[in-house]
Amino acid sequence: MTVRIEEVAERARVAVSTVSRALRDLPGVSTGTRQRIKDIAVEMGYVASPSAARLATGVTGTVAVIVPDATKWFFGQVIAGAGAVLRASGRDVLLYELGDEEGRLRFFAEQRLRGRADGVLVLSLRLTEAETRTLRDLEIPVVVLGRRSEYFGSVFVDDRAAARTAVRHLLNLGHRRIGLLGINDDAEVTTGSLAPPSRVAGYRQCLMGAGIDEVDGWQQFDTNSVAGGAAAMTRMLSAPVLPTAVFAASDEMAFGALGVVRAAGMSVPGDISIVGFDNHDLSPVLGLTTIDQDVQGQGRAAAGLLLEALNSSSPTRPPQTTRTVDTHLVLRHSTRPPRGNQTHFTAEPDKEEN
Amino acid sequence: MTVRIEEVAERARVAVSTVSRALRDLPGVSTGTRQRIKDIAVEMGYVASPSAARLATGVTGTVAVIVPDATKWFFGQVIAGAGAVLRASGRDVLLYELGDEEGRLRFFAEQRLRGRADGVLVLSLRLTEAETRTLRDLEIPVVVLGRRSEYFGSVFVDDRAAARTAVRHLLNLGHRRIGLLGINDDAEVTTGSLAPPSRVAGYRQCLMGAGIDEVDGWQQFDTNSVAGGAAAMTRMLSAPVLPTAVFAASDEMAFGALGVVRAAGMSVPGDISIVGFDNHDLSPVLGLTTIDQDVQGQGRAAAGLLLEALNSSSPTRPPQTTRTVDTHLVLRHSTRPPRGNQTHFTAEPDKEEN
DNA sequence: CTGAAAGCGCTTACAG
DNA sequence: CTGAAAGCGCTTACAG
Secondary structure, eight states, X not given: OOOOHHHHXXXXXXXXXXXXHHHTTOSSSOHHHHXXXXXHHHHHTOOOXXXXXXXXXXXXXXXXXXXXXXXXXHXXXXXXXXXXXXXXXXXXXXXXXXXXXXXXXXXXXXXXXXTTOSEEEEESBOOOHHHHHHHHHTTSOEEEESSOOSSSEEEEEXXXXXXXHHHHHHHHTTOOOEEEEEXXXXXXXXXXXXXXXXXXXXXXXXXXXXXXXXXXXXEEEEOSSHHHXXXXXXXXXXXSSOOSEEEESSHHHHHHHHHHHHHTTOOTTTTOEEEOSBOOTTHHHHTOBEEEOOHHHHHHHHHHHHHHHHHXXXXXXXXXXXXXXXXXXXXXXXXXXXXXXXXXXXSOTTTTOO | OOOOHHHHHHHHTSOHHHHHHHHTTOSSSOHXXXXXXXXXXXXXXXXXXXXXXXXXXXXXXXXXXXXXOTTSHHHHHHHHHHHHHHHHTTOEEEEEEOOSHHHHHHHHHTTTTTTTOSEEEXXXXXXXXXXXXXXXXXXXXXXXXXXXXXXXXXXXXXXXXXXXXXXXXXXXXTXXXXXXXEEOHHHHHHHTBOOOHHHHHHHHHHHHHTTXXXXXXXEEEEOSSHHHHHHHHHHHTTSSSOOSEEEESSHHHHHHHHHHHHHTXXXXXXXXXXXXXXXXXXXXXXXXXXXXXXXXXXXHHHHXXXXXXXXXXXSSOOOOOEEEEOOEEEOOSSOOOOTTOOTTOSSOTTTTOO
């Protein structure tokens, strides 16, 4: 069996309370005794029982990370970013992958977090009223990533502004027929992934600002995935008139769109320009022009916010702080002025060609 | 504060032991009493304290998953696959991301797992002697994914046979000048990612079987990443004679190679055929011919093995079972017979063209 | 600086 | 079927 604090105490000829204090570097132990106890502890291979310590103190040293689906690039990045910060603080991370709608319901119904974590990081979930209440009732700090929250701390990106930047880039290249590959809320709400309607709003706002009317067939929505992007782009290709450029609400959708356009015998950016959103690891390989949104940085920021709340003396009221992460356009080779239109160019129009 | 079992007992006018038994569906409680207690418990919102239960029983209901880096596609898949199975069994998953070499050392040094998990899943780590001992000393079931283990349960793929399949595909197309993009062990040992030398062995074995001599510049090793694949391919492109086909030990390396070949003005598969290994989510988009190795399935299998050990009555001796997952070649558009060589073809040589 | 003892909230023999 | 009590292994006032 494993060695208990009592055995260490016996061997060191002190009380267990002294061992406890010595090992945790609490004041009130003479330097000599402390060192002797430490030596004996490592010699005996003593490690305090987490369960017992938790029961006695009420703190778990654990942070729960709730994520819809660990296979998505976005969540992997966040988990890594947040995990690094959490680990550095000596905390454990408990990973809850919600999976499907049923898993999500069960998770919130059974109050799985109760007594298992000191804080919660919620990734890209659009929380229902009931879910929000469940989390609040935990009375531990909660930080939400991906959207502003009125109840919890939150870390997010200005999706609308970023989308405007992407679309304005297309406008500046001379495009007037610009399609949208949006994330389908209805489909995603099941897995709980957060669909940023703000990106759609940014797109619309930007077009409106340029005096361009929206065209129905040019706005296609689907799941946030390669397959979803491919499906949406396929539909768009059967519109009465084709757009000359497309803004995809995620890089994965953009990847799917790229594949479909090429499969249709057209070229990107020759026939259709595509700009994505994420700056996925593979975007450089595919030459995708996109919006970078430092996802790992978002994860780190969220974890930082949570640690602040955890370390602050305020017992249960977490500081509902908000933190914004910057975005920027990354130019690669999937965008170019539309055929026969160089209105906005004074120099070589084709310098972006690849 | 949160409600304790004692309060439920008072309210139900029974002893706490009865509440405990009733709520956990243990025998020895009359149906009426049990139901009454359950009703009262939900009404009061009672949830047993995990810390107290763990201390009393010694079981944590938690499985630790050790992973080098959560941002890698491979690990995301495994986490999801294993997580689904673990969750279905009602267990929590504690995620330990090792990060760099230092993190890895610290993790094993501080015995982080002691008392925190009932079982461990180790993903793609080449464990040192000392690490193996640390894990064994935990005296809980351990399952290793990615390589056969003599101490623990393990789930893996026949890398050598799979590599042979990939290379034979190239040979069958008529290629004789076949390069290798291998994973660099030295670089990866730091993050602990497992480099499968068996894939290299399969490549060599297959060439040898075909009576083809190895050419030095055609075997390039680098980190298992897009960047690594790009770097390795770049070096290969400066060999005295170019290969007509390349086997990449991972899809991510293949992606990097694809980018480099195209950036050099050559075409895939026109000038160089490429076959990868993984069947990454994005491989269909890039049209990469590759070896599928059902990574989620591997994760599920590993979790299954662990659960068997956890549920088996054998107290500490885990069944050191082994489970193999099948692989198969997935044909897409990155491979084709070499220019001017249709030796092995009787029908249309270019049917694979895209 | 050090120790004895209560307490954290469960579970599990043991009696009845 | 039900209850009283010991025990899980720590931490933390409280005395000294």
